[in-house]
Amino acid sequence: xxRYWIARGGTKxxxxxxxxxxxxxxxxxxxxxGIGDTVxxxxxxxxxxxxxxxxxxxxxxxxxxxxxxxxLTEVELEGASVLPExxxxxxMWYSLTIVRNTTRPHVHFCRGYRLLPKADFExxxxxxxxxxxxGYFELLNALPPSLRAEFDAEQLLMAAGDAHERVRFRExxxxxxxxxxxxxxxxxxxxxDLADVIVRVDLDGGPIEHVFASDAEPSKDGFASRFxxxxxxxxxxxxxxxxxxxxIGEQAVNxxxxxxxxxxxxxxxxxxxxxxxxxxxxxxDAT
Amino acid sequence: MSKSLDLVRxxxxxxxxxxxAAVWNGTGLAVDAERDxxxxxxxxxxxxxxxxxxxxxxxxxxxxxxxxxxxRAAKWPKKPGNKANFSYISLLDGKSGSHEQFQLCxxxxxxxxxxxxRAPDISLQLAGAxxxxxxxxxxxxxxxxxxxxxxxxxxxxxxxxxVYTFQQLGRPTLPSTWLRCVTHKxxxxxxxxxxxxxxxxxxxxxxxxxxxxxxxxxxxAASTRP
Numbered sequence: 261x262x263r264y265w266i267a268r269g270g271t272k273x274x275x276x277x278x279x280x281x282x283x284x285x286x287x288x289x290x291x292x293x294g295i296g297d298t299v300x301x302x303x304x305x306x307x308x309x310x311x312x313x314x315x316x317x318x319x320x321x322x323x324x325x326x327x328x329x330x331x332l333t334e335v336e337l338e339g340a341s342v343l344p345e346x347x348x349x350x351x352m353w354y355s356l357t358i359v360r361n362t363t364r365p366h367v368h369f370c371r372g373y374r375l376l377p378k379a380d381f382e383x384x385x386x387x388x389x390x391x392x393x394x395g396y397f398e399l400l401n402a403l404p405p406s407l408r409a410e411f412d413a414e415q416l417l418m419a420a421g422d423a424h425e426r427v428r429f430r431e432x433x434x435x436x437x438x439x440x441x442x443x444x445x446x447x448x449x450x451x452x453d454l455a456d457v458i459v460r461v462d463l464d465g466g467p468i469e470h471v472f473a474s475d476a477e478p479s480k481d482g483f484a485s486r487f488x489x490x491x492x493x494x495x496x497x498x499x500x501x502x503x504x505x506x507x508i509g510e511q512a513v514n515x516x517x518x519x520x521x522x523x524x525x526x527x528x529x530x531x532x533x534x535x536x537x538x539x540x541x542x543x544x545d546a547t
Numbered sequence: 548m549s550k551s552l553d554l555v556r557x558x559x560x561x562x563x564x565x566x567x568a569a570v571w572n573g574t575g576l577a578v579d580a581e582r583d584x585x586x587x588x589x590x591x592x593x594x595x596x597x598x599x600x601x602x603x604x605x606x607x608x609x610x611x612x613x614x615x616x617x618x619r620a621a622k623w624p625k626k627p628g629n630k631a632n633f634s635y636i637s638l639l640d641g642k643s644g645s646h647e648q649f650q651l652c653x654x655x656x657x658x659x660x661x662x663x664x665r666a667p668d669i670s671l672q673l674a675g676a677x678x679x680x681x682x683x684x685x686x687x688x689x690x691x692x693x694x695x696x697x698x699x700x701x702x703x704x705x706x707x708x709x710v711y712t713f714q715q716l717g718r719p720t721l722p723s724t725w726l727r728c729v730t731h732k733x734x735x736x737x738x739x740x741x742x743x744x745x746x747x748x749x750x751x752x753x754x755x756x757x758x759x760x761x762x763x764x765x766x767x768a769a770s771t772r773p
Binding site: 346347348350351387388389391394395398399401402403404405406407440442443444446447448450451453454457458460461462463464465467468469470471472473474475486487488489492493496497499500503504506519520522523526532535 | 549550551552554555556557558559560561562563564565566567568569570571572573574576577578579580581583585586587589590593594596597600604605606607611612614618619620621622623624625626627628629632633636639644695696765
């Protein structure tokens with residue numbers, strides 16, 4: 261049966277020859293690749309990308325070369341076809357069923373080559389990501405551990421109510437959005453309102469900053485107790501807000517975007533829904 | 548370029564900024580609207596200051612801090628603390644700009660009639676109140692109750708809890724020097740403020756207890772009982 265492989269260039273075990281015409285593999289055992297299998301190339305240093313596909317034409321073990329216990333194999337390829345550009349690994353990885361380690365997805369792509377399920381190959385070939393799962397894990401991993409733990413606990417409680425039904429990633433993504441709104445973005449709004457009213461109060465005695473601290477305990481290490489300051493945190497939230505509501509192009513000067521809202525609308529659109537349905541089914545089968 | 552890839556890329560970028568904003572800049576603790584309820588308390592506190600602004604001169608007093616870039620900073624408590632460790636706003640005579648009239652304090656401890664320390668979220672203390680104030684230095688107190696979901700009511704127990712604190716602190720009364728100047732209803736009577744909806748306590752119960760309750764605060768829809 262025809263199989264699919266990822267080959268990652270620049271690793272200890274794989275070297276990709278120019279124009280994707282061949283692979284040189286250094287390994288303990290002879291690679292279990294077969295003629296007719298498809299190879300998907302993963303290349304680049306700063307930005308790792310899926311670049312091209314090719315079919316295996318010949319597999320040539322190279323005898324007597326290299327150190328002991330190491331086999332050198334030359335894999336000749338044909339029919340190389342370049343994928344659409346900008347198919348970044350880190351944009352695509354949460355759309356792949358092989359990515360089970362959702363906090364460290366890169367671990368699935370460290371090796372020089374690995375097998376890839378057909379469905380994952382098709383996902384990459386189409387360049388169509390699983391938006392709900394990608395958005396869910398991107399945002400979840402951005403939360404500090406304590407908040408993440410609370411969200412997970414809330415989900416467990418809710419899952420008890422959901423009975424046997426598997427919760428779709430679209431639902432998980434939306435629940436996470438509500439959680440982030442209430443627990444994190446609400447702090448941004450409070451800080452914003454606080455800074456506003458402070459300006460209105462117009463304190464005497466020149467400009468002054470504002471910091472939040474816990475009761476000063478006698479410090480053990482000689483340093484003053486640490487505090488958080490209003491202005492810096494406000495700035496952090498202002499930048500986040502900017503990214504979340506970036507204006508669309510030049511034509512819409514006052515039209516504010518809402519990335520998360522846009523994402524949900526896209527998922528629920530007819531074209532979005534068919535893509536997401538395929539993924540929901542795929543991941544339900546994979547677990 | 549497909550739109551869905553763009554969306555994932557945008558979400559990824561947003562996540563990177565979320566990661567920074569979700570952690571406090573100094574302590575590195577997680578940001579959490581539910582745990583950081585002092586932010587709502589301070590928001591109400593500064594609204595009280597704004598209400599007093601018309602007739603008093605306001606100046607930061609008490610303990611201040613110095614930020615990393617060497618600027619002077621007012622220091623506000625995250626949890627009930629000792630007055631000596633934090634800032635407060637000194638309300639000075641509006642005309643002369645001197646002569647303290649009141650001290651508007653954040654969540655600091657005040658000793659009650661039985662010697663127990665209690666910490667109302669906001670306290671209006673009399674001029675010259677010491678670093679370890681007792682209930683005899685109080686003019687008024689307020690509690691601020693934040694709810695993450697705006698639709699929720701402030702629980703009756705929060706009101707009952709406040710009423711008890713109010714009693715133990717000797718039911719301070721706002722002096723005429725304050726009532727003459729401050730017209731905002733929510734600051735004319737000690738009480739509970741919430742960003743959520745009102746409690747199910749009957750208005751008559753609030754009147755009997757001598758406290759007020761302000762809901763949906765601060766917003767255009769805010770209302771104060773009784």
